[in-house]
Amino acid sequence: MDAYVTGATIRKLREAKKLTQAQLAEKLDVSDKAISKWETGKGLPDITLIEPLAAALGVSLMELLSGDKISNHNRAANMMRTVFYVCPVCGNVIPAAGQAAISCCGIPLPQLEPEEMSGEHMVPIESVEDEQFITLDHPMSKTHFISFIAWISGDRVELVKLYPEGNAQCRLHMRGHGYLYLYCNRHGLMRKRL
Ligand SMILES: [Fe+2]
Secondary structure (H helix, E strand, O other): OOOOOOHHHHHHHHHHOOOOHHHHHHHHOOOHHHHHHHHOOOOOOOHHHHHHHHHHHOOOHHHHHHOOOOOOOOOOOOHHHOEEEEOOOOOOEEEEOOOOOEEEOOEEEOOOOOEEOOHHHOOOEEEEOOEEEEEOOOOOOOOOOEEEEEEEEOOOEEEEEOOOOOOOEEEEOOOOOEEEEEEEOOOEEEEEEO
16 A cells, blocks of 8 residues: 555545544544644554544545545446456456455556557457457567456456467457457557447
């Protein structure tokens, strides 16, 4: 974790919760001076207070530590809103049905913003019976490779993991409308609406 907790986050969450420093202090059994110190960066809450602080502010521990307030409304509603998180250290791939506070290898992961597919990342699709074959003309070296290809429609995520020195190809079962995603370790997340 690059930040333990910042004063700005505590203040922002406290104000969103419409609590005064005194009210928050009372919930945590600390002085209002202590809250003021945390918020102005002149002190940090003791580690034993971090869970009660998250509870008092009405957020998860990860939200408090990452400083992101997350509000997902009915996150199961549509898989098309799937977002991806990729760990730059170990390559872990985490699809989520909505925004989340995710960390891996000790770092908070940002939600990836996809770009429109183009160039060598353009995906040719060949349909054979009920399957789609995808073969990309893209390097698959240890330093530049496609890490995954995924098909996202209203009710499913089909994700195929690819590996360096393997083939840049996969089979999918694409039905109806959706997004075809790919992730290149150098060029990032790309997608195409189909
Ligand atoms: Fe690439």
